Amino acid sequence: MVKAEPHIVVQELTMAYGDFVIQRDLTFTVNRSDIFIVMGGSGCGKSTLLRAMVGLQEPVKGKVMYQGVSFWDAEQKEREGIMQNFGVLYQSGALWSSMTLAENVALPLREYTDLSPDRINEVVSLKLSLVGLAGFEEYYPSELSGGMKKRAGLARAIALDPEILFFDEPSAGLDPVSARLLDNLILELRDSLGATVVIVTHELASIFAIGNNSVFLDAGTKTMIASGDPKELVAHSSDPRVRSFLTRGAEVVAAAWGIAL
Amino acid sequence: MKPELSFDRPDDKTLQIRLAGDWILRADVPAVGEVTEEIGAGRPVEQVAFHTSDLGRWDAGLLTFLVKVIDHCVRAGIHTDKSELPRGVQRLLALASAVPEKKGARKESARIPFLERVGDSAVRVWRSVPGMTAFVGEVFVAFLRLLTGKARFRRSDLFLTIQQCGAQALPIVSLISILVGLILAFIGAIQLRIFGAQIYVASLVGIAMVRALAAVMTGVIMSGRTGASFAAQLGTMQVNEEIDALKTLGVSPVEFLVLPRMLALFLMMPLLSLYADLMGILGGLAIGITMLDLNFMEYYNKTREAVSINDFWVGLFSAAVFGVLVALSGCMRGMQCGRSASAVGEATTSAVVTGIVSIVVATAVITVICNVLNI
Incomplete structure (x- = not known):
């Protein structure tokens, strides 16, 4: 492995809706080519953190730095430049329903490159075949299953060969096999494109299968209570909340049923 | 490089x-x-x-x-x-190349000849008739259940809709009907002044507003305002599978969603139209006093003399019919909505178009019937 180079640095980030604080004082670093997991129970602010990182919601305090540039302190123009390096896969794909898959994937290419329509079509077909949707160019999102919509969303996210890929609950609503295939696809794309991946999820299988770094958000204390490689965390963390989450509450269940682990 | x-x-x-x-x-x-x-x-x-x-x-x-x-x-x-x-x-x-291109997945994008497209659209219109009648039938059945006290919907939904399509529509209805009254009086005044018959502006505005225009204008406003909102709301519920959730619960979506909306518009439209009558006559009065040197009592008396109680009932009846039509077209398009954002847009457009067309057709039918019955 090459020497770890910080790609995204989050410093003392505090996010709130009005007076209601969601998470405070988050500080962590995502290295280049990491698969970084943002985990925590439901409603702890994982998605809000993602929104702050991709530039959809301004944090109340703190910084999100991309290669040393503080995103929220930058000018609008510079921000847009940084955002062009992002690919975001939303929870249910968020494909534009009035456009075909080809048009969905082509839109970022048409907006941000000056390729000819023929070249764009070639790239669109390539991206769709990368996610296993070759031949589905003329389909509308409403004609696809949930898993296919997600893969199509991924094709759109990688249209511009982004440096950073963000995933919001990629395996939610997928069967275990599809979820696993999607995980493999994420790994494969990371390896071949050399992208940095940030994933918001609470799927334990994915967390252990692909994550190599993570941050654990807690809803009660409204801050992060652990960070690092999830496989290390489950083995060595002393915090009962983290252990309980990463073992699917095995200790809690065992206590409830009165059996020893 | x-x-x-x-x-x-x-x-x-x-x-x-x-x-x-x-x-x-x-x-x-x-x-x-x-x-x-x-x-x-x-x-x-x-x-x-x-x-x-x-x-x-x-x-x-x-x-x-x-x-x-x-x-x-x-x-x-x-x-x-x-x-x-x-x-x-x-x-x-x-x-x-891991997943081979699915055979037959690629769609043929053949150009369809003009005549075939015309034919297709005609057939599609014809095929939509059973759907429409079925919907009207369902609503009628739900209405019967309401009369026997068996219909299931939330009372608070009804009151909320009444508030939204009643009181909250007053400002726009005031504005439009005052302006319509003003315009009618203004156009009438120019012609009638030639004959020295300015006072008949009061009859013109009074009869036109009370008998037809107040109801029609209110209907058009409500179609754009409330019919569209019904279609968008029900359409979004269709997209979110909320309507399926009602069905699997054994609650008829027509009773639960359509009935309160239709009832609310059926009750509120005559009241709004009554209010529009008054506003329209006030608009005419403003022109009468400022441009035609009529005094208030003169205008008032002429209006009372010209407008019969039959005109009044025809206006209220039309308004109630328009209320049902606007609610029906809004709810029908919403319930028939597809499962995408663009489908909601189409449903809303189609609801407004259907609403306005049916208002105009209904006005024609009511006018002919009144003519035959000598009302």
Whole structure:
């Protein structure tokens, strides 16, 4: 492995809706080519953190730095430049329903490159075949299953060969096999494109299968209570909340049923 | 560095494709034609290999090029040796061909002749008739259940809708009906002044507003305001599977969602139309006093004399009918909505169009009936 180079640095980030604080004082670093997991129970602010990182919601305090540039302190123009390096896969794909898959994937290419329509079509077909949707160019999102919509969303996210890929609950609503295939696809794309991946999820299988770094958000204390490689965390963390989450509450269940682990 | 393409033949069966420079999308990547020409020219090729030690950066630009080269080779029965390609490229190529293109997935985009399209649309209109009548039937059945006290809907939904399509519509109804009264009086005044019959402006405005225009204008406003909102709301519920959730619970969506909306508009439209009558007459009065030197009592008396109680009932009846029509078209388009954002937009447009068309048609029918009955 090459020497770890910080790609995204989050410093003392505090996010709130009005007076209601969601998470405070988050500080962590995502290295280049990491698969970084943002985990925590439901409603702890994982998605809000993602929104702050991709530039959809301004944090109340703190910084999100991309290669040393503080995103929220930058000018609008510079921000847009940084955002062009992002690919975001939303929870249910968020494909534009009035456009075909080809048009969905082509839109970022048409907006941000000056390729000819023929070249764009070639790239669109390539991206769709990368996610296993070759031949589905003329389909509308409403004609696809949930898993296919997600893969199509991924094709759109990688249209511009982004440096950073963000995933919001990629395996939610997928069967275990599809979820696993999607995980493999994420790994494969990371390896071949050399992208940095940030994933918001609470799927334990994915967390252990692909994550190599993570941050654990807690809803009660409204801050992060652990960070690092999830496989290390489950083995060595002393915090009962983290252990309980990463073992699917095995200790809690065992206590409830009165059996020893 | 510019992407460069050259060829080499290390032995008589192998063609080596040498890639150099940056093969990125933004750069002008060489055309595949050069490769196919090279393969076609000279001695037959059995194997294609790559040489990439001078290759700089690469991205989808290189991949789309390679996909086409490999495609060509597969069709020509030529073996491709990918081992010299960068590892990332090899893996992506493997990924791209991992799931074969689904047979029959590609859609035929044949051009449909004009006549066929006209025919198709006509058939589609005809096929939508049973759906419409079925919906009206369902609403009628729900209405009967309401009369027998069996209909299930939340009382608070009804009151909320009454508030939204009643009190909250007053400002826009005031504005439009005052203006319509003003315009009528103004146009009438110019003509009637020639005969010195200015006072008949009061009859003109009074009868026109009370008998038809107040109801029609209110109907059009409510169609754009409330009918559209019903369609968008129910359409979004359809997209979110909320309507399915009601069905699986055994609650009829027509009773639960359509009935309170229709009831609310049925009750509120006559009241709004009554209010529009008053506002329209006030608009006419303003012109009468300022432009025609009529005094208030004169105008008032003439209006009372001209407008009969029958005009009044016809206006209220029309308003109630329009209320039902607007609610029906809004709810029907919402319930028939497809499952996408654009479908909600279409449903809303179609609700407003259907609403306004049915108001105009209903006005014509009511006018003819009143004429026959001498009302």
